[in-house]
Amino acid sequence: MMDSKERFSDRVNNYVKFRPSYPSEAIDCLIAKTGLGTSDIIADIGSGTGKFTRLLISRGLQVYAVEPNENMRLAAEKDMCDNYAFHSVNGSAEETTLPDHGIDLITVAQAFHWFDREKCGAEFKRILKPGGKVALIWNRRDKDGSEFMSEYEHTIKRIHGDEVPNFAHDAITDSVFGEFFERYERYYFHWAQHFDFDGLWGRAQSSSYSPVAGHPNHEPLKTALKELFDKHQQNSTVDFAYRTELIIGEI
8 A cells, every 4th residue: 555645746736736725714713713823833734735834824824834745845835935934844743843842733634534643643742832722624525515526426436446435534533533632623614616627637636546547447537527527517617515624622
């Protein structure tokens, strides 16, 4: 099995172009519930290409973006290297390299399901200031949001077989949150991306389990998604719906 830290190395371009950002309402909620101010220091762990980091910085926050995958980290650096509030860190959730007790808030966007929870929990406690919080956020595909989304999910699972459940963030359940946090609160937000077919295909190809060119499932998936797109498109686009989940808690 490929190391989780390397699973997106060959998908950076599609990740940058087609993966969603996060709804502004989620950032508003995070700031309101944690009382963040511009003097606070955030560690965005598993920051990838910087999609969530960028939103935090846009609110005037100082962010240490910790990412082990070199290709993804370089993509973030290329985009934000001139921003004084952006600090790129070659580290992982289990070994951030950050100093003891210097972080006011840890954020994890679309990445917690890849972590060794026991090791990262110890590391998070080490780098957090007393009273510091952890925020986890996912853009979860809204599988029941429309007929298109339901059929998209069915198509992905039909083509990929059993691989999707083994890697999906759906494996992170309430029991996991209950073990990881001493206490936590959860918030939901609904939104969507609007794709032509190239965008839909790029979005599919940004997933870590999606078959690359040359894989026997690559062309069957593209054909199936084109048929699905043609069935549901309106004005040459489809709505790709999300249910964004935000967890804020103490560990």
